[in-house]
Amino acid sequence: xxxxxxxxxxxxxxxxxxxxxxxxxxxxxxxxxxxxxxxxxxxxxxxxxxxxxxxxxxxxxxxxxxxxxxxxxxxxxxxxxxxxxxxxxxxxxxxxxxxxxxxxxxxxxxxxxxxxxxxxxxxxxxxxxxxxxxxxxxxxxxxxxxxxxxxxxxxxxxxxxxxxxxxxxxxxxxxxxxxxxxxxxxxxxxxxxxxxxxxxxxxxxxxxxxxxxxxxxxxxxxxxxxxxxxxxxxxxxxxxxxxxxxxxxxxxxxxxxxxxxxxxxxxxxxxxxxxxxxxxxxxxxxxxxxxxxxxxxxxxxxxxx
Amino acid sequence: xxxxxxxxxxxxxxxxxxxxxxxxxxxxxxxxxxxxxxxxxxxxxxxxxxxxxxxxxxxxxxxxxxxxxxxxxxxxxxxxxxxxxxxxxxxxxxxxxxxxxxxxxxxxxxxxxxxxxxxxxxxxxxxxxxxxxxxxxxxxxxxxxxxxxxxxxxxxxxxxxxxxxxxxxxxxxxxxxxxxxxxxxxxxxxxxxxxxxxxxxxxxxxxxxxxxxxxxxxxxxxxxxxxxxxxxxxxxxxxxxxxxxxxxxxxxxxxxxxxxxxxxxxxxxxxxxxxxxxxxxxxxxxxxxxxxxxxxxxxxxxxxxxxxxxxxxxxxxxxxxxxxxxxxxxxxxxxxxxxxxxxxxxxxxxxxxxxxxxxxxxxxxxxxxxxxxxxxxxxxxxxxxxxxxxxxxxxxxxxxxxxxxxxxxxxxxxxxxxxxxxxxxxxxxxxxxxxxxxxxxxxxxxxxxxxxxxxxxxxxxxxxxxxxxxxxxxxxxxxxxxxxxxxxxxxxxxxxxxxxxxxxxxxxxxxxxxxxx
Numbered sequence: 001x002x003x004x005x006x007x008x009x010x011x012x013x014x015x016x017x018x019x020x021x022x023x024x025x026x027x028x029x030x031x032x033x034x035x036x037x038x039x040x041x042x043x044x045x046x047x048x049x050x051x052x053x054x055x056x057x058x059x060x061x062x063x064x065x066x067x068x069x070x071x072x073x074x075x076x077x078x079x080x081x082x083x084x085x086x087x088x089x090x091x092x093x094x095x096x097x098x099x100x101x102x103x104x105x106x107x108x109x110x111x112x113x114x115x116x117x118x119x120x121x122x123x124x125x126x127x128x129x130x131x132x133x134x135x136x137x138x139x140x141x142x143x144x145x146x147x148x149x150x151x152x153x154x155x156x157x158x159x160x161x162x163x164x165x166x167x168x169x170x171x172x173x174x175x176x177x178x179x180x181x182x183x184x185x186x187x188x189x190x191x192x193x194x195x196x197x198x199x200x201x202x203x204x205x206x207x208x209x210x211x212x213x214x215x216x217x218x219x220x221x222x223x224x225x226x227x228x229x230x231x232x233x234x235x236x237x238x239x240x241x242x243x244x245x246x247x248x249x250x251x252x253x254x255x256x257x258x259x260x261x262x263x264x265x266x267x268x269x270x271x272x273x274x275x276x277x278x279x280x281x282x283x284x285x286x287x288x289x290x291x292x293x294x295x296x297x298x299x300x301x302x303x304x305x
Numbered sequence: 306x307x308x309x310x311x312x313x314x315x316x317x318x319x320x321x322x323x324x325x326x327x328x329x330x331x332x333x334x335x336x337x338x339x340x341x342x343x344x345x346x347x348x349x350x351x352x353x354x355x356x357x358x359x360x361x362x363x364x365x366x367x368x369x370x371x372x373x374x375x376x377x378x379x380x381x382x383x384x385x386x387x388x389x390x391x392x393x394x395x396x397x398x399x400x401x402x403x404x405x406x407x408x409x410x411x412x413x414x415x416x417x418x419x420x421x422x423x424x425x426x427x428x429x430x431x432x433x434x435x436x437x438x439x440x441x442x443x444x445x446x447x448x449x450x451x452x453x454x455x456x457x458x459x460x461x462x463x464x465x466x467x468x469x470x471x472x473x474x475x476x477x478x479x480x481x482x483x484x485x486x487x488x489x490x491x492x493x494x495x496x497x498x499x500x501x502x503x504x505x506x507x508x509x510x511x512x513x514x515x516x517x518x519x520x521x522x523x524x525x526x527x528x529x530x531x532x533x534x535x536x537x538x539x540x541x542x543x544x545x546x547x548x549x550x551x552x553x554x555x556x557x558x559x560x561x562x563x564x565x566x567x568x569x570x571x572x573x574x575x576x577x578x579x580x581x582x583x584x585x586x587x588x589x590x591x592x593x594x595x596x597x598x599x600x601x602x603x604x605x606x607x608x609x610x611x612x613x614x615x616x617x618x619x620x621x622x623x624x625x626x627x628x629x630x631x632x633x634x635x636x637x638x639x640x641x642x643x644x645x646x647x648x649x650x651x652x653x654x655x656x657x658x659x660x661x662x663x664x665x666x667x668x669x670x671x672x673x674x675x676x677x678x679x680x681x682x683x684x685x686x687x688x689x690x691x692x693x694x695x696x697x698x699x700x701x702x703x704x705x706x707x708x709x710x711x712x713x714x715x716x717x718x719x720x721x722x723x724x725x726x727x728x729x730x731x732x733x734x735x736x737x738x739x740x741x742x743x744x745x746x747x748x749x750x751x752x753x754x755x756x757x758x759x760x761x762x763x764x765x766x767x768x769x770x771x772x773x774x775x776x777x778x779x780x781x782x783x784x785x786x787x788x789x790x791x792x793x794x795x796x797x798x799x800x801x802x803x804x805x806x807x808x809x810x811x812x813x814x815x816x817x818x819x820x821x822x
Binding site: 154158159160161163164166167170171173174175176177178179 | 367368387388389392398400404405406407408409413414416417418425426427428429430
């Protein structure tokens with residue numbers, strides 16, 4: 001039981017961070033399908049730069065930097081250049097997945113995966129018995145994730161910047177009519193999202209693990225995307241959804257350890273995804289009452305005026 | 306062009322613009338417009354559709370950067386296309402389309418609109434509500450502040466738009482067709498409010514469509530035609546209504562030729578469309594219908610009045626077969642059509658002029674000929690060969706559009722290249738082709754200019770006289786009074802009142818606001 005709890009926290013943290021990134025993008029009216037790509041560039045850059053400099057902080061800083069550049073690029077393509085948001089997002093994901101795999105070969109001359117010595121600090125230490133062992137393995141990013149979520153909530157729901165962001169996503173004309181440039185606000189939202197994805201990726205590669213593996217995000221960016229929808233575009237809702245998906249993942253991992261003898265491995269690996277699909281269906285039912293998100297969807301296009 | 310009034314007057318004009326020019330591609334929306342607005346008065350701006358009224362308002366409000374010319378507010382030059390600068394100079398705009406995000410609470414929406422000068426980045430909900438309490442006091446006080454914009458009545462939303470515009474101490478208010486969605490009573494209230502604001506020294510520029518409303522509220526009037534200022538600002542007392550409409554329409558142009566309709570139905574009176582106890586489910590965007598009973602006979606126009614959002618869209622979409630009928634039944638030409646799909650209903654002679662012509666009435670990116678002949682692809686016309694002749698379709702489309710005087714270059718141009726009036730002609734040319742038994746016309750003249758409006762109204766009358774039935778849904782009472790043989794009023798998804806001509810504006814207006822049950 002304690003094992004599941006701790007594993008849940010560890011699986012959920014990257015999901016929650018990336019889902020929070022997604023909430024920023026969604027609220028600004030962007031269906032950000034590049035989350036997966038930004039997550040893996042974050043994971044890779046942290047390992048690559050962290051390994052080269054020996055400093056995990058520099059690694060994360062570099063990861064954030066790379067993602068800011070990529071996010072700005074994404075903004076430039078979908079904004080000024082007018083490309084389709086979904087296609088460009090998927091393109092960003094492809095660049096992330098392919099680019100990191102290529103860089104792995106080009107820089108480290110390796111295929112598949114690399115191990116690293118850099119690792120995120122673990123603030124809770126010295127517990128050597130029971131579940132405490134796993135708790136003491138939780139990285140600092142896991143501990144500050146709730147803080148990030150709370151900050152996101154305050155920024156999105158209780159700040160003027162949040163109001164502008166929501167206006168841009170829901171009804172760009174409203175923003176323009178009060179002198180807010182929707183394009184700039186979208187850029188800001190995407191930059192925040194990019195930075196959060198870098199943290200999510202870093203937690204994956206040097207928080208929960210100590211390596212980088214090709215395609216190690218393994219669809220987590222998309223699950224985070226689903227968590228945003230499931231959480232009705234609300235930072236707390238998305239975080240809870242992320243936590244839930246982390247829980248599903250944990251059950252998958254734990255039962256894999258415990259019951260592999262009797263149940264086919266593939267079936268166990270399926271569990272998180274089955275739960276995810278079920279949860280999305282449930283979320284859809286529930287969300288029908290909350291028009292907020294639907295309004296946001298409808299207003300993705302600019303109203304003609 | 307009339308020269309602007311003497312600029313050497315003692316007072317600085319509240320708004321001054323000099324030789325404004327705006328072009329969108331090949332279209333010149335504004336040509337060399339110069340205008341001075343004397344402070345503390347109500348100025349009206351009128352003109353046909355596409356005359357440039359909204360563009361001028363947007364340029365003055367900083368929402369649209371002009372290609373040439375400059376704007377001064379209160380004596381200060383405003384950088385082109387800078388909404389903030391215009392607001393700081395004291396000029397604020399109330400838009401034709403609502404500008405408050407629907408999911409926002411009233412307090413949030415006002416905070417969004419407020420100028421950034423009072424500077425706090427973060428807020429508490431209660432604090433925000435306290436801050437805006439006074440501004441909305443007359444709209445229903447503190448209770449309204451936590452209401453979401455989408456839950457407000459259209460009149461309240463309109464008032465709130467004005468509150469929003471005035472929130473930053475605006476001294477100059479631009480209103481772009483604020484009466485378009487309002488009932489007569491609400492329009493009167495709006496005008497009273499504007500007069501009060503004027504008395505407090507606010508300068509007002511109001512874009513209006515109806516001369517009756519101009520006469521009711523304005524002190525000076527200016528007329529735009531084809532992007533040029535052709536009259537004014539002139540004192541209302543000094544212009545006759547005749548001069549005004551001449552200025553609006555311009556030198557007499559060839560009147561539309563009367564369109565000969567080929568009536569499909571014989572002259573005998575029969576029920577063409579009948580709804581008995583029809584109810585539909587409420588959807589996220591539209592009120593459900595509640596036990597609607599109505600009949601449209603041949604040779605009559607039945608009007609549906611009502612404030613927008615009281616189920617009219619649901620009614621049209623239920624009749625068209627786009628929304629399933631949950632309860633009750635519908636008959637078309639005496640045959641049950643409750644479960645029939647849109648195509649079968651159309652085969653029985655149902656035709657539709659939809660609410661939003663640009664998204665529901667045409668495919669914007671498709672060529673004209675395809676839009677024109679779309680209905681024929683539904684029909685069961687005798688086919689000897691399972692392929693169609695594009696050349697024939699194009700030729701017939703061109704002929705139909707010529708009859709209806711659609712102005713176009715080639716049948717291959719995309720439908721979005723047409724102006725509003727021409728799009729409506731295109732739709733009519735398609736929907737009123739032989740075979741029409743019942744026409745459901747939703748807001749058929751909304752946003753059209755005088756001559757296009759007259760054309761559409763005449764077409765509806767001729768259609769009726771030819772034996773068809775017409776269900777006319779409109780928010781324009783003048784139009785309904787003029788055309789309808791009978792008038793039904795919708796409120797809250799029901800039909801709450803039925804009237805026969807002659808109509809009394811006040812009684813109908815009361816029924817529309819639910820005062821008459």
